[in-house]
């Protein structure tokens with residue numbers, strides 16, 4: 001879980017707790033029920049979650065949506081060197 005910060009125009013900032021990567025763009029303000037927009041200043045992470053672990057999880061979630069496609073297999077260095085030789 002992670003804390004996400006939202007800003008209500010009337011009532012100011014507040015935090016909500018959501019599973020990492022599921023925070024919506026806006027939520028209903030708990031005080032006035034109006035729209036509160038997400039604040040992207042810095043992640044408000046749960047103190048129990050190591051920052052590096054959370055970063056790794058968020059990277060994994062991003063990779064799931066934007067896969068880093070490997071287009072070619074890595075070739076051993078000696079193979080390409082031999083190919084360039086006369």
Ligand SMILES: [Zn+2]
Pocket residue numbers: 008009010011012029030031032033034
């Ligand atoms: Zn409000």
